[in-house]
Amino acid sequence: xxxxxxxxxxxxxxxxxxxFEKRGWVQVTENEDxxxxxxxxxxxxxxxxxxxxxxxxxDQIVNHFPNHYELTRKDLMVKNIKRYxxxxxxxxxxxxxxxxxxxxxxxxxxxxxxxxxxxxxxxxEEFRKSPSSTWIMKPCGKAQGKGIFLINKxxxxxxxxxxxKTSSFVSQSTKEAYVISLYINNPLLIGGRKFDLRLYVLxxxxxxxxxxxxxxxxxxxxxxxxxxSTSELDNMFVHLTNVAIQKHGALGSSGCIAWTPxxxxxxxxxxxxxxxxxxxxxxxxxxxxxxxxxVTSKLFDEIHWIIVQSLKAVAPVMNNDxxxxxxxxxxxxxxxxxxxxxxxxxxxxxxxxxxANDRILKYNLINDTLNIAVPNGEIPDCKWNKSPPKxxxxxxxxxxxEELAQGDGADRELRSRPGQSLGPRGGRSRDSGRTVLxxxx
Amino acid sequence: xxxxxSDLSLIIAQIVQKLKGSNLYAQLERQAWASLQRPEIKLESxxxxxxxxxxxxxxxxxxxxxxxxxxxxxxxxxxxxxxPEHLKEPLVYxxxxxxxxxxxxxxxxxxxxxxxxxxLARKRPVxxxxxxxxxxxxxxxxxxxxxxxxxxxAPKDFLEVLINLRNPNYENGDSLSFRTHLxxxxxxxxxxxxxxxxxxxxxxxxTTGQLGIDDSTQVPPELFENEHVRIGQKVxxxxxxxAAQQYIRQGSPTALRAELWALILNxxxxxxxxxxxxxxxxNVIQHDLLVDSLIYKDVKLTASNDDYYFVFxxxxxxxxxxxxxxxxxxxxxxxxxASPPKSYIRGKxxxxxxxxxxxxxxxxxxxxxxMYVAPLCxxxxxxxxxxxxxxxxxxxxxxxxxxxxxxxxxxxSLCLLFETLLQTYLPQLFYHxxxxxxxxxxISFKWMVRAFSGYLATDQLLLLWDRILGYNSLEILxx
Numbered sequence: 001x002x003x004x005x006x007x008x009x010x011x012x013x014x015x016x017x018x019x020f021e022k023r024g025w026v027q028v029t030e031n032e033d034x035x036x037x038x039x040x041x042x043x044x045x046x047x048x049x050x051x052x053x054x055x056x057x058x059d060q061i062v063n064h065f066p067n068h069y070e071l072t073r074k075d076l077m078v079k080n081i082k083r084y085x086x087x088x089x090x091x092x093x094x095x096x097x098x099x100x101x102x103x104x105x106x107x108x109x110x111x112x113x114x115x116x117x118x119x120x121x122x123x124x125e126e127f128r129k130s131p132s133s134t135w136i137m138k139p140c141g142k143a144q145g146k147g148i149f150l151i152n153k154x155x156x157x158x159x160x161x162x163x164x165k166t167s168s169f170v171s172q173s174t175k176e177a178y179v180i181s182l183y184i185n186n187p188l189l190i191g192g193r194k195f196d197l198r199l200y201v202l203x204x205x206x207x208x209x210x211x212x213x214x215x216x217x218x219x220x221x222x223x224x225x226x227x228x229s230t231s232e233l234d235n236m237f238v239h240l241t242n243v244a245i246q247k248h249g250a251l252g253s254s255g256c257i258a259w260t261p262x263x264x265x266x267x268x269x270x271x272x273x274x275x276x277x278x279x280x281x282x283x284x285x286x287x288x289x290x291x292x293x294x295v296t297s298k299l300f301d302e303i304h305w306i307i308v309q310s311l312k313a314v315a316p317v318m319n320n321d322x323x324x325x326x327x328x329x330x331x332x333x334x335x336x337x338x339x340x341x342x343x344x345x346x347x348x349x350x351x352x353x354x355x356a357n358d359r360i361l362k363y364n365l366i367n368d369t370l371n372i373a374v375p376n377g378e379i380p381d382c383k384w385n386k387s388p389p390k391x392x393x394x395x396x397x398x399x400x401x402e403e404l405a406q407g408d409g410a411d412r413e414l415r416s417r418p419g420q421s422l423g424p425r426g427g428r429s430r431d432s433g434r435t436v437l438x439x440x441x
Numbered sequence: 442x443x444x445x446x447s448d449l450s451l452i453i454a455q456i457v458q459k460l461k462g463s464n465l466y467a468q469l470e471r472q473a474w475a476s477l478q479r480p481e482i483k484l485e486s487x488x489x490x491x492x493x494x495x496x497x498x499x500x501x502x503x504x505x506x507x508x509x510x511x512x513x514x515x516x517x518x519x520x521x522x523x524x525p526e527h528l529k530e531p532l533v534y535x536x537x538x539x540x541x542x543x544x545x546x547x548x549x550x551x552x553x554x555x556x557x558x559x560x561l562a563r564k565r566p567v568x569x570x571x572x573x574x575x576x577x578x579x580x581x582x583x584x585x586x587x588x589x590x591x592x593x594x595a596p597k598d599f600l601e602v603l604i605n606l607r608n609p610n611y612e613n614g615d616s617l618s619f620r621t622h623l624x625x626x627x628x629x630x631x632x633x634x635x636x637x638x639x640x641x642x643x644x645x646x647x648t649t650g651q652l653g654i655d656d657s658t659q660v661p662p663e664l665f666e667n668e669h670v671r672i673g674q675k676v677x678x679x680x681x682x683x684a685a686q687q688y689i690r691q692g693s694p695t696a697l698r699a700e701l702w703a704l705i706l707n708x709x710x711x712x713x714x715x716x717x718x719x720x721x722x723x724n725v726i727q728h729d730l731l732v733d734s735l736i737y738k739d740v741k742l743t744a745s746n747d748d749y750y751f752v753f754x755x756x757x758x759x760x761x762x763x764x765x766x767x768x769x770x771x772x773x774x775x776x777x778x779a780s781p782p783k784s785y786i787r788g789k790x791x792x793x794x795x796x797x798x799x800x801x802x803x804x805x806x807x808x809x810x811x812m813y814v815a816p817l818c819x820x821x822x823x824x825x826x827x828x829x830x831x832x833x834x835x836x837x838x839x840x841x842x843x844x845x846x847x848x849x850x851x852x853x854s855l856c857l858l859f860e861t862l863l864q865t866y867l868p869q870l871f872y873h874x875x876x877x878x879x880x881x882x883x884i885s886f887k888w889m890v891r892a893f894s895g896y897l898a899t900d901q902l903l904l905l906w907d908r909i910l911g912y913n914s915l916e917i918l919x920x
Contacts, residue, residue: 191752191818192578221752274748282749285695285900289820293696357748 005379009038013351015362023377035379037062041347056323061380065326066319072347074179075140078113084313109306109342113181116160134183188334195221197332201307202369204325204386206318208402211311215395216361219278275354295338303340308400322382325373368394465507472500506682510707532847534608539778539845542602546805547782549593557589561799562730570726581754587738592808596890673697690911692904699820705910706833710826718825721763732800736761740811749899753818757811760828770802773836778846812894813839816902842890850915855889856882858919889918
């Protein structure tokens with residue numbers, strides 16, 4: 001009986017279940033003794049809530065941190081990053097250096113964002129500074145592009161004005177909270193199309209911070225040509241790149257989008273072979289060929305930098321429960337000056353596969369994740385040091401290892417700025433060899 | 442000795458003739474006139490001074506590049522009395538075969554035209570023109586009904602024709618001998634064998650560094666990669682075509698590739714070139730060709746479904762539609778065994794004065810044609826430059842992959858080279874495949890016709906195409 005890991009999952013996806021079964025693990029229900037539970041975000045909330053008084057034992061591991069929403073809710077992420085920046089500024093850290101316009105040199109990676117209705121007045125002030133700008137409204141608690149719309153006039157968000165007498169459903173409950181961010185209207189276009197980057201990052205512990213980045217991220221392209229014209233504001237196809245929206249399609253009426261997901265309808269434009277996705281390697285090849293090697297390397301370094309900084313920002317408030325690990329889906333947009341912007345972080349990146357390639361990728365992602373989180377596939381002991389040997393990393397590479405970094409001396413911290421190779425910092429390993437063999441499709 | 446000299450002077454005369462009509466000539470003239478203002482130009486030594494000036498200012502290099510370019514493209518005249526057909530293709534039976542193949546294609550095109558009652562060409566009404574102009578950058582979103590269109594031919598049809606190619610002067614006899622061709626291609630063309638290939642491709646030898654192999658991360662970059670990149674930057678700074686061609690035989694670093702290819706193909710984006718492209722675009726807007734629908738269909742079938750190239754769908758339309766209207770492409774028919782198909786104004790069949798080339802560039806696209814352009818989109822994102830590069834690649838290399846000729850880079854030779862190499866060096870594999878009814882050429886043919894585009898990952902494909910440019914030959918495809 002000993003030795004077989006017992007697993008439970010709320011999420012019935014084949015990429016998960018196949019991975020569990022191939023390790024010879026045994027499926028159980030949540031009421032029984034389990035070792036590994038792949039939870040949905042709703043479950044993690046109840047498991048760790050004070051009412052239930054749940055206690056995880058040493059041989060139990062779950063796939064979320066209790067308060068992951070500090071990173072994965074749009075408003076809290078921004079709040080934490082703002083707080084982190086102010087702290088660094090206060091302690092005089094060179095990372096918090098600003099330029100002559102008051103913009104952070106190294107920590108300006110989130111588009112200007114405000115909470116609504118709380119920061120409504122601040123937002124209005126900012127909006128009036130550049131009245132021709134477009135802003136994007138996102139509900140804090142939803143995913144997959146639901147409820148998102150664009151505005152370019154104050155009248156479109158009158159409801160959220162705090163002292164509006166006409167608003168009948170301004171509620172102070174967090175469910176109705178929105179964030180409003182400056183819309184990046186100069187995204188980098190490839191073939192005239194807008195895209196965003198989805199990168200997977202695995203965090204095994206926050207203090208000390210140890211995180212891994214999956215090498216096989218991908219770009220998600222819009223099916224329709226991007227034009228920054230205001231008449232196109234209603235066409236959410238163009239602006240949103242979530243695969244969920246691209247798949248089901250949304251027709252906008254002016255202003256708000258009333259969008260209801262239609263589970264199994266297929267949009268004709270949606271391609272079943274490539275799913276509108278490119279590998280990050282393709283992106284790299286394209287950028288190196290058209291823009292040059294230095295700027296491309298700088299871009300990728302910056303992307304790694306902003307991921308690490310975002311994790312560092314939430315590390316102090318994260319409940320670093322030793323039973324937890326988490327695999328995040330980072331959404332990043334690159335603008336036409338090759339500057340990356342962090343748009344959001346997902347706690348439950350989609351495990352649905354849109355194409356065959358996709359299925360393989362997600363299967364491997366889970367496989368490598370499990371190899372790191374549950375060493376040797378044996379019954380876990382959450383007291384282990386969470387330092388897996390290099391061989392099990394698979395397609396992950398170490399993004400940042402705080403312990404190793406600190407071991408190299410405190411002055412490494414100062415040198416770890418974007419634009420410099422992440423080599424000396426934290427034992428980040430080089431690509432473990434690109435394939436030398438011919439890659440046939 | 443005398444023969445060589447007279448050959449040389451003939452070549453020089455031809456090149457001078459060609460360059461005189463080019464833009465470079467006008468520019469050089471202008472530069473020479475302008476240089477008279479300069480203090481170092483003295484009347485007594487006018488010729489030498491101007492030459493010196495050209496050398497320093499880089500104009501001599503440009504002239505060198507242009508000459509080199511002409512030499513690479515234009516075949517050397519074999520005999521002053523040779524008729525022009527010989528320049529296209531010296532072997533009669535090949536010419537005949539190409540001719541009948543072309544007739545077939547044209548027939549197929551005409552019958553599709555009649556069936557669907559669509560004219561080969563028509564002028565667009567003004568409303569439609571405006572619409573197209575607006576949609577120019579996103580033609581991919583158009584969803585015209587293409588279900589009735591079929592590609593005019595696919596590589597496998599072409600393969601059948603090649604298999605049936607026979608030299609009437611060559612009697613193989615029924616008995617098996619060492620001269621029997623065990624493969625599909627039955628014509629006795631001279632192809633290089635391994636020792637000759639080794640000599641030809643000397644830079645690809647095991648002892649010479651290569652990009653694509655020696656820059657993988659197990660090898661420290663100091664050994665080869667860094668030096669190679671440095672040399673590449675130097676070559677670009679010098680702007681020397683011939684040096685670039687030599688350099689690229691070992692592969693090109695990704696960041697330098699776009700410029701190197703432009704240098705080797707002698708393409709610089711002059712205002713005239715951009716203007717020319719815009720003019721082609723206007724042609725597209727004003728007239729609609731049947732061939733356009735074939736292009737649409739091809740892109741939708743091939744590139745749109747490709748993992749790497751679907752992103753560039755719109756660029757492909759922009760390049761290919763303009764390409765089919767580009768009459769300057771007709772120039773390559775002088776040294777290609779193919780001839781542009783002719784079409785006659787309605788009702789005037791057979792009357793030469795009413796004949797036009799159709800499509801205007803003489804090239805009828807087949808299934809997979811758009812894949813020639815697709816990999817280039819990774820290098821050039823400016824449509825007119827992308828267009829120029831593609832056009833040059835086509836008239837130098839790609840046309841040989843779908844016309845019947847005896848040229849060593851022609852598809853027939855490539856097939857034969859492939860089969861011979863396989864037979865000689867992997868006889869067991871060859872024999873086994875033959876036994877199970879899978880002639881190896883049937884598998885590899887489509888790879889070669891497309892120059893591996895769509896079959897190899899893009900980064901490796903580009904390394905392969907580096908070598909095509911470097912050696913000015915397609916033989917590497919067979920190797």
